[in-house]
Amino acid sequence: MTPTAILILMLVYFGLLFLISHVVSSKDSSNDAFFKANKNSKWYLVAFGMIGTALSGVTFISVPGQVGSPDVQFKYFQFVIGNAIGFIIIAKVLLPLYYRMNLTSIYGYIEQRLGHVSYKTAAFIFLVSRTIGSAARLYLVVIVLQRYVFDAFGIPFWITVLISLGLIFAYTYKGGLKTIIITDTLQTLFLVSSVFLTIYFICDSLDYDIPQAFESVKNSNYSKIFFYEDWLKSNYWVKQIVGGIFVTIAMVGLDQDLMQKNLSCANIGEAQKNMFTFTGIFVMINLFFLSVGALLYIYAEKNGISIPLDAFTGKPRTDLLFPEIAFHHLALIPAIVFLLGLTAATFATTDSALTALTTSFCVDFLNMDKNQDPDNRKMVRTRHRVHIGFSLLMFVVIMVIYALNSDAVVSLIFKVAAYTYGPLLGLYAFGLFVKTKTVKGAFVPFVCLMAPLVTFIISSYSAELFGNYQFAEELIIVNGGLTFLGLMAISKPAETQTRF
Numbered sequence: 001m002t003p004t005a006i007l008i009l010m011l012v013y014f015g016l017l018f019l020i021s022h023v024v025s026s027k028d029s030s031n032d033a034f035f036k037a038n039k040n041s042k043w044y045l046v047a048f049g050m051i052g053t054a055l056s057g058v059t060f061i062s063v064p065g066q067v068g069s070p071d072v073q074f075k076y077f078q079f080v081i082g083n084a085i086g087f088i089i090i091a092k093v094l095l096p097l098y099y100r101m102n103l104t105s106i107y108g109y110i111e112q113r114l115g116h117v118s119y120k121t122a123a124f125i126f127l128v129s130r131t132i133g134s135a136a137r138l139y140l141v142v143i144v145l146q147r148y149v150f151d152a153f154g155i156p157f158w159i160t161v162l163i164s165l166g167l168i169f170a171y172t173y174k175g176g177l178k179t180i181i182i183t184d185t186l187q188t189l190f191l192v193s194s195v196f197l198t199i200y201f202i203c204d205s206l207d208y209d210i211p212q213a214f215e216s217v218k219n220s221n222y223s224k225i226f227f228y229e230d231w232l233k234s235n236y237w238v239k240q241i242v243g244g245i246f247v248t249i250a251m252v253g254l255d256q257d258l259m260q261k262n263l264s265c266a267n268i269g270e271a272q273k274n275m276f277t278f279t280g281i282f283v284m285i286n287l288f289f290l291s292v293g294a295l296l297y298i299y300a301e302k303n304g305i306s307i308p309l310d311a312f313t314g315k316p317r318t319d320l321l322f323p324e325i326a327f328h329h330l331a332l333i334p335a336i337v338f339l340l341g342l343t344a345a346t347f348a349t350t351d352s353a354l355t356a357l358t359t360s361f362c363v364d365f366l367n368m369d370k371n372q373d374p375d376n377r378k379m380v381r382t383r384h385r386v387h388i389g390f391s392l393l394m395f396v397v398i399m400v401i402y403a404l405n406s407d408a409v410v411s412l413i414f415k416v417a418a419y420t421y422g423p424l425l426g427l428y429a430f431g432l433f434v435k436t437k438t439v440k441g442a443f444v445p446f447v448c449l450m451a452p453l454v455t456f457i458i459s460s461y462s463a464e465l466f467g468n469y470q471f472a473e474e475l476i477i478v479n480g481g482l483t484f485l486g487l488m489a490i491s492k493p494a495e496t497q498t499r500f
Contacts, residue, residue: 003152005332006339010149013343014167017183021171024179034177034383035104035260035359035369041181043270046261047277049184052191052348053258054282055289060191060345061140063286064293065318068307073224074294075235079473080286082244084279089245090253091275093432098259099268105363106259113431117441121448122427123364126256127357129420131390133251134353135397136416138164141346142398144323161398165391168351173387177264177359180352187344192281194341195288198326201334202295206302213295222294234472243473250421250476254428257356296321305329350394357390358383419455422476423448426483430491437491447486455479 066072098106107126111119142161150160172179203213217223227235252258265271299305300321308320326338362368362383427448430439455478459471471478 003149006149006327006335009336009339010343013340014171016186017171017347020182020186021174021179024182034174034355035363039264040266041261041264043265043274044277045181045185046265046271047274047281048188049181049348050188050258050261050274050278051281051285052184052188052344053261053352054252054278055191055285055345055349059286059289060342061144061319061322063289064296065321067222067290067293068297068318068321070221071227071233071235073222074290075225075227075240077225077287077290078227078235078237078240079244079247080283082241082246082473083248084283085241086245086248086252087275087279087282089249091272091279094249094253094259095262095271095275096268098263099271103263104369105360106254106256106263107360107364110427110431114427114439114444115441118427118439118444120364121445122424123360125420125423125448126254126360129416129424130255130257130353130357131393131397132416132420134350134357135394136401138346138350138394139398139401140319141342143402144320144342147320148323148327157402158395158399161395164347165350165395168347168354169387169391172351172355173384177260177355180355181261181264184348184352187348190340190344191348192285194337194344195285195292197337198292198334198341199288199295201330201337202292202299205330206295206299213291216298217291217294220294220298222297223290232467232469234470236472239472239474243476246425246476246480247421247473250425250480254421254424255356256360257353260356260359261352292322296325299325299329303329354387354390354394358387361386361390419452419479422455422479423451423483425476425480426451426487429480429484430487434488434491436494437488438494439487440490440492443490444487447483447490451479451482451486454482 063076066076067074097109101109101112103109105123107119107123110122138161142157142164145164146155146157146160150157171183199213203210206213206216208216226237227233227240228237230236231238262271262274265274300307305321305325307316307318308324309315310317323338323342326335330338366382366386368379368383427444455475458465458478459475462469462471
């Protein structure tokens with residue numbers, strides 16, 4: 001597939017998104033529509049659209065790419081099992097709390113429970129966490145676009161990043177969440193379709209029918225799910241599942257991005273139906289992504305295809321195996337399917353993140369939800385400026401990642417999450433489980449800064465401190481626990497016991 005053909009296809013794709021955005025925002029571009037989609041989103045649209053937001057281009061490329069490592073294989077599915085348990089906890093514990101309090105920003109709970117400084121700290125942690133995470137996800141796909149499209153036209157990387165962010169800004173800045181609910185549903189349809197069609201096309205190239213493909217994956221050296229041989233290693237099954245639970249609670253249940261969609265449903269019953277449906281689809285799609293990874297490596301072995309090399313380090317980069325096979329070794333239609341799936345997965349995540357970042361800043365720092373006339377023109381213009389600001393901030397972060405990162409991006413994101421989302425886990429744990437105490441607000445930022453720092457030191461010297469123990473995603477529990485202990489140390493008796 002030629003770079004020109006890829007570029008034309010992407011222009012058609014974004015033209016469709018712009019059309020949807022124009023239709024939606026022309027009806028209502030108010031702050032209420034931008035922040036909450038007027039609280040009338042259909043639960044089944046939210047559930048389906050959240051798949052694209054939760055998976056991203058990282059799942060699309062990095063997860064299949066890592067399957068080839070003997071210590072990885074289907075290890076990620078252990079983590080997905082933990083994710084599923086975490087989603088159920090969110091549906092049964094956190095969503096009812098948010099709906100009872102009628103929140104626009106979920107960090108309003110921290111304000112009512114632990115005070116103004118704690119509230120601002122929690123909101124700031126989200127802004128940092130989501131900006132870094134979303135920038136890393138977009139970075140991965142921009143790298144692919146740069147290598148297979150824009151390098152052919154002599155366009156530098158930084159312009160590719162600006163083009164990508166500019167396109168996202170253009171179709172989200174007016175309609176916000178109301179637009180995202182519709183566009184993410186469409187993008188998830190492309191994503192899910194591409195997974196199944198990719199499996200079909202690879203099987204066809206290998207002359208496999210579905211039962212043969214299943215047996216080939218099952219009997220390959222890539223399909224081991226549970227690692228229980230050495231509990232000291234990071235791939236040990238208990239670490240992966242428990243880590244998956246707490247990463248999900250922090251990165252989904254305590255994250256304004258994904259919770260904002262849930263809070264756009266009419267009531268708690270519909271929001272919970274959304275979460276349960278989403279969980280089932282999420283588990284199934286991830287299993288298919290891992291199967292794609294195994295089939296890619298089987299295909300590569302059969303056809304003598306090497307893993308592409310990183311442009312900077314010269315080392316094999318598994319993130320690029322999927323696009324390499326799709327663009328250079330399969331026919332035109334499979335290449336189109338891959339491109340649509342990758343684009344949908346990435347932009348469904350980033351457009352949602354920009355909307356959530358704008359919402360959090362406008363509500364948590366500019367108090368737009370408390371304004372008597374939140375939809376006047378001045379407030380809407382301010383919201384537009386905030387949206388531009390976060391787009392530019394994400395550009396800066398991507399350029400920093402581009403300059404510094406050479407690891408698989410999926411590893412980077414969850415490393416960052418363990419450090420930045422851990423304090424949120426500690427704050428909410430204290431608020432929910434220590435009903436008779438509150439905190440001395442002035443010390444909360446210090447606790448939320450020191451906990452990740454101590455966690456980093458513990459992780460860096462875990463082999464020396466704990467006999468070759470390797471932390472995995474359960475590191476977020478350590479971070480959250482340290483935050484919780486720090487909050488206990490600065491706590492004081494509450495004047496009245498909270499009902500939340």
